[in-house]
Amino acid sequence: MTKQIVFTITLLITLGIFAFTVNRLIGFFRFTKRNFPVRNIGRRFRIMLDVAIGQTKIFRRPVIGLFHALVFWGFCVIVIGSIEMVIDGLFGSDKSLKVLGIFYKVIIASGDIFGLLVAISILIFLARRLFFHIARFEGIEMIPKTHIDAIVALSMIFLLMVSLLGMNAGYYAHQKTAAEAIAGSYPVSSLFSRIFAGMSLQTSSNIYQSCWWCHIILIFIFANILPYSKHFHVFMSVPNVFLSRLEPLGKLINMDSVTREVKLMLNPNAVLASPPVSGIPIERFGVKYCNDVSWKSYFDSLSCTQCGRCTSVCPANITGKMLSPRKIMMDLRARMKEKGPGLVKNGLDYDDKKSLVRDYISEEELWACTTCNACAQECPININQPSLIVEMRRYLVMEEGSAPGGLKTVFSNIENNGAPWQFSPEDRLLWAKDLEMNVH
Numbered sequence: 001m002t003k004q005i006v007f008t009i010t011l012l013i014t015l016g017i018f019a020f021t022v023n024r025l026i027g028f029f030r031f032t033k034r035n036f037p038v039r040n041i042g043r044r045f046r047i048m049l050d051v052a053i054g055q056t057k058i059f060r061r062p063v064i065g066l067f068h069a070l071v072f073w074g075f076c077v078i079v080i081g082s083i084e085m086v087i088d089g090l091f092g093s094d095k096s097l098k099v100l101g102i103f104y105k106v107i108i109a110s111g112d113i114f115g116l117l118v119a120i121s122i123l124i125f126l127a128r129r130l131f132f133h134i135a136r137f138e139g140i141e142m143i144p145k146t147h148i149d150a151i152v153a154l155s156m157i158f159l160l161m162v163s164l165l166g167m168n169a170g171y172y173a174h175q176k177t178a179a180e181a182i183a184g185s186y187p188v189s190s191l192f193s194r195i196f197a198g199m200s201l202q203t204s205s206n207i208y209q210s211c212w213w214c215h216i217i218l219i220f221i222f223a224n225i226l227p228y229s230k231h232f233h234v235f236m237s238v239p240n241v242f243l244s245r246l247e248p249l250g251k252l253i254n255m256d257s258v259t260r261e262v263k264l265m266l267n268p269n270a271v272l273a274s275p276p277v278s279g280i281p282i283e284r285f286g287v288k289y290c291n292d293v294s295w296k297s298y299f300d301s302l303s304c305t306q307c308g309r310c311t312s313v314c315p316a317n318i319t320g321k322m323l324s325p326r327k328i329m330m331d332l333r334a335r336m337k338e339k340g341p342g343l344v345k346n347g348l349d350y351d352d353k354k355s356l357v358r359d360y361i362s363e364e365e366l367w368a369c370t371t372c373n374a375c376a377q378e379c380p381i382n383i384n385q386p387s388l389i390v391e392m393r394r395y396l397v398m399e400e401g402s403a404p405g406g407l408k409t410v411f412s413n414i415e416n417n418g419a420p421w422q423f424s425p426e427d428r429l430l431w432a433k434d435l436e437m438n439v440h
């Protein structure tokens with residue numbers, strides 16, 4: 001009974017802190033734009049199964065991709081055992097899901113094997129971060145805090161797996177010593193349990209119980225640290241893939257308000273007959289502040305794993321430009337974290353005299369982008385960085401008239417000559433002046 005009471009209080013504290021964090025984030029989302037409709041649910045499910053569950057994009061780097069996929073699949077299986085622990089903790093039962101029979105054996109055996117595989121994978125990830133120079137873990141956005149964040153989260157996952165295997169081994173040893181039935185199957189922990197051979201019933205029980213508590217407390221702490229860490233992708237990546245942009249990556253999405261203005265010029269009667277698409281008055285062209293972004297861009301920024309796969313394929317970054325698509329996502333998240341509380345407290349008028357464009361992301365970075373979409377193509381969780389970059393450029397051009405000199409010439413040529421070139425429309429056919437034509 002004491003165990004149940006302590007567990008229930010611990011669970012309530014965990015859920016309370018988590019609810020506070022989620023509520024805080026929802027508060028930030030309220031200040032983003034709603035211009036990302038979610039349709040085609042069936043197609044989205046297929047993409048989610050392929051990219052998130054199947055981890056297909058991760059396998060583009062086969063070796064390290066395999067270790068990452070093992071961690072992801074391991075989490076999916078192990079989480080069932082964690083649910084059982086919560087049920088047991090609340091109701092004072094032990095191995096409550098054993099009623100599932102053979103399915104239970106398969107799940108527990110898979111979790112046991114994955115526990116070891118995940119632990120090995122995490123050790124490899126830690127070694128890479130600590131002892132090897134991996135180019136994509138470097139960059140101006142990768143400050144010491146980001147490395148510490150990653151190392152803390154990886155270490156916690158490792159401890160989670162050690163406590164899981166310790167718990168399983170302790171349980172196995174206890175049941176064997178007591179000659180009682182073993183619920184589930186433990187292909188890995190049964191081997192580790194030999195360490196406990198010869199121990200008394202009480203000792204093996206103590207090992208089982210202390211590992212049980214360590215494991216569940218670590219889960220509770222981890223769940224509450226994640227939203228403040230790059231490892232928030234543990235929660236966010238699958239829904240983010242479900243919410244992937246469905247249009248071809250190269251397609252620039254027109255701005256409704258601008259499209260309407262152009263149509264108005266071409267055919268005023270037809271356009272006036274139909275109401276504006278959004279029905280919402282335009283506040284800003286493009287993105288200047290973090291609260292100008294779409295809710296999907298903010299979702300992207302929270303999901304970013306900071307893996308650097310995008311930056312590693314960015315032609316601008318590779319050729320020494322300032323641009324790093326990973327930094328764009330990290331800057332948006334950091335900026336919303338900084339400004340969000342002020343927005344929630346004071347409303348949309350809150351202004352701390354800083355903006356996402358310039359204070360966080362420079363014009364030089366934005367104009368270095370070739371909109372090649374290599375970053376979006378490579379991102380393992382289908383984040384769309386170019387759409388945010390284009391929105392920030394739209395702000396610069398449409399609200400500030402600010403663009404690199406070469407582009408300004410193109411804009412004025414389009415305005416004056418109807419083409420990007422510096423020739424009058426009347427001269428357009430001069431190239432054919434001296435050609436002999438057969439006219440029938």
Ligand code: SF4
Pocket residue numbers: 310313314315316317323324325368369370371372373374375376385386
């Ligand atoms: S779209 Fe822009 S940010 Fe993305 S890879 Fe290409 S140049 Fe880099």
Ligand code: SF4
Pocket residue numbers: 303304305306307308309310311325326329378379380381383385
């Ligand atoms: S945007 Fe995607 S590819 Fe780039 S660092 Fe984040 S998760 Fe990795």
